[in-house]
Amino acid sequence: MKRKYIVPVLLSSALVASSFTASATLANTQNSHEKVEKTWNEKANVPVFVKEKIAEKRAASNASNALDYLANNENKTGLKNARKNLKQKNTEKDSLGMTHVSFSQSVNDVPVEGAEVVVHYSKNDELVSVTGSHFPEAVAKSIDTTPTVSMIKAVQSAKNSVDAPDELEYNPTSELVVYPFDGKNHLTYKVNVNFLGEKPGNWFVFIDAKSGEVIDQYNAIMHANKIHQSVGTGVLGGQRKIHTTKVKQPKSGTVFSLSDESHEGLKGIYTLDANDGEIMINNSASWKDEYLRPGVDAHYNSEQVYEYFNEQHDRNSLDDNGMAIISYVHFGENYNNAFWNGRQMTYGDGDGLFMVPLSAGLDVAAHEMTHGVISNSANLQYRFESGALNESFADIFGTLVDADDWEIGEDIMGPEAKEDGRVSLRSLSDPSKYKVKVDYVPYGNGEGNYPSHMDEFYDLPRSLDNGGVHINSSITNHAAYLIGEEIGKEKLGKIFYRALTIYLTPTSNFSEARKLIVQSAVDIYGEGSAEVVATANGFDSVGIYE
Structure with missing residues (x-):
């Protein structure tokens, strides 16, 4: 097709x-x-x-x-x-x-x-x-768009195909779409099945509306009453000023909850404990207990990311319409991961060896929340080059919000990871200093490092990393680094935000992204400007040409 x-x-x-x-x-x-x-x-x-x-x-x-x-x-x-x-x-x-x-x-x-x-x-x-x-x-070609399989049956087939648990946090959604795939046009139900559990899922499953068969599926989990001013201690010991809600409860007296409804037009910032599904509470306005620290960081970082997009890009929350910002902490057991599941951020506590609680990283929070911005703008499909762009934009804005360096995840690495030389998750300035998984090596140039140029691109199949979404993203990451070093992070953010929210569409690839990002620079700074030249040069330097 x-x-x-x-x-x-x-x-x-x-x-x-x-x-x-x-x-x-x-x-x-x-x-x-x-x-x-x-x-x-x-x-x-x-x-x-x-x-x-x-x-x-x-x-x-x-x-x-x-x-x-x-x-x-x-x-x-x-x-x-x-x-x-x-x-x-x-x-x-x-x-x-x-x-x-x-x-x-x-x-x-x-x-x-x-x-x-x-x-x-x-x-x-x-x-x-x-x-x-x-x-x-x-x-x-003529396409028969009358389904013979019911939507109810399609949803059940989708749930079965991804081993979804019986109890779901959200009801699956479904819509009838024409799905061009493997050379054919299929009339399908596009079913979104979202759940937490041991293996979280934000699955998109395409069920043939004529036969009921699964045509395609992929997991789009994207890893990585009176307002009161409280003070908390974060995972790494830093003091955080956070907005909480003071609540009088009939039996337990006054408590403070990680609920922030202080921002006009925003439905709120809420931080929950994944162990009981409830908003985290504390008996005082001082949040110092070790168990509370991941929640303190998640709550604080959510507000920092919200304020970045609001102040720098005039965006009101992830959907630009004031949607509530929801985070879960203490997810799983020794869980070395964080993800955006299409509705909320979820953070594991790490295993203490390779990673500490992941909510400690402002860039991690910015990465996950940017996935929410992407879902509500370009909605880049989470596979192959469009998926790599999805991950790349999340990384780039992670380093724009946490602007101290060009690394992602430097604050969440555990002692054994650091001892092994892994001081961050990914590097925009020097992607190749880290190795990819052994399974991925045969699909690259044989060196087994994260790529920083199209000559090092990994031809990964769909079954590995959704076709390289976390691996090949480092190429456009490096382009952004080179551009940012020339024009500064603020201008870089304006150019990339415009491209993401104005020009890119779900199936955009690297070459198209280059053109649209350069055009965004033209829109803002003018044809032939230093910003436009730097943007074009950044992509030339990583082998992404017109």
Whole structure:
């Protein structure tokens, strides 16, 4: 099945895989290096920016005019019968005054999984670019979109296929989608099954709506009343000022809970104990007990990450709509991991040898919460290159929030890890100083190190690290480091945030990401600016070209 990237037509001039599985701690699209066994969207076209000037200025930057442009310019975009096959998703105006109209591809009103098209207008209502991807064969071939399998049966099949526990924290969700996979268009139920337990899952399972068979599945766990000012001690002994809630209870008297509802427009920041599923409480405003320390750090770090996105990017929580920020601590037993499961952050306590409680790391919290931002913006699919971009953006913003260095997880490493030379989970400045898991070595250049250049790319199959999401992310991580060293972390954050929330779509790959990140620099700092040059040079240096 060919997935065709919309040619972005620019019309204006202007946590962990290693010897001790650290890279899976912080919970592709496709690339030119894939092995034959990876047939999913393997023939994706790479978009090209075509710079020209539009002859006709649009009357308004709205969905109707955007659809008119797509319908009248099939030769430029490759989209056939846009009025029939595209459905409007939303229209947004950004801080630069540009307007972005997004559409999803559909067949008989059934959405095509991963296919999104965005039309971008300047602040002067001039159409300047079209980005995204679509599946031309989903239009060219007739697809029967009437299911014969019930949604109830599909959900049960999905639960069975991932060994979901009988009791689920959240009811599974399901929607009917056309799923291009392994050269065919399948009518499927896309079922999301989310659970904790010994092996947490945020599974997306595609059930054939005709036969009831499992077409594909992947785990998208992404590892890594009166407000009162309290003081707590973190895992590493640091003092934390945290917002808690003072509650009078009939039997136990006054207690303080890790509940923060002090931020206007935010539904709250809540930190829970995974052992009982309840918000953590303490009998005083001084949180010093050792058991409470992971909760203190999780609570404090959640607020720090919230404030970063709010102050630097004017974003109100992970969904930009004030969603509650929820963290669980004390998850599992000797659990060397942290993850975002699509709804909340969850932190293990570590085993005390290789890792300490993972909530101690501000960059770990920022990494996990950025996955929430990604889920509510570009929604990069968690496999192959798009999944590596997902992990990379989480790492990059981890180092922007915890801005002291370019390392991820330096505060959570245990004594044995440090003794073994593992002083962080990943390094953006020097990725190759760490080894990948032994199982991954045959798929790389033989040296067995994290890659920092496309020459060292790992052609991992879907069955290993979702096609290299934690491994190949270090290539774009290193590009971000090189860019940040030239222009500073604040500008780096503005450029990458814009690309993530304005331009990238679920199936974006490395080459497309380079173009859209450079375009974001152009939008903010102008064509030919030092920031644009540094951004392009950063990607050139790691072998990601136009």
